[in-house]
Ligand SMILES: [Zn+2]
């Protein structure tokens with residue numbers, strides 16, 4: 067955990083951004099929730115640790131973490147996930163990321179598959195001229211939920 071947070075801090079520093087103690091803590095809380103949570107869950111966690119916390123505090127920290135590509139928003143669940151790429155100097159093109167979202171348990175898997183997302187983008191370009199896709203979320207049922215139902 068500490069190593070992961072240190073890596074995130076180094077990644078921010080390399081980009082001239084500062085992972086403050088507060089931002090680092092929000093990232094830690096998200097990791098503690100298996101990497102996926104809604105903003106108000108994180109706010110509850112903050113309240114447990116610090117008492118009263120302004121709602122904007124958590125949102126601002128999440129916004130920063132999203133700018134740094136350490137965290138992504140999952141629109142279909144209205145939640146946030148930790149990026150599954152190791153923080154590092156790589157260029158993370160989030161436009162080329164797909165989110166597989168389980169509609170039963172809410173598990174989110176980030177898939178980095180350039181050819182697949184490229185194919186979808188190309189199709190969109192033909193079918194919906196002028197539409198610029200910025201993220202792809204695919205709804206379905208994860209393996210664990212399928213096994214539980216069988
Ligand atoms: Zn990512």
Ligand SMILES: [Zn+2]
Pocket residue numbers: 168169170171172173207208209210211212
């Ligand atoms: Zn599931």
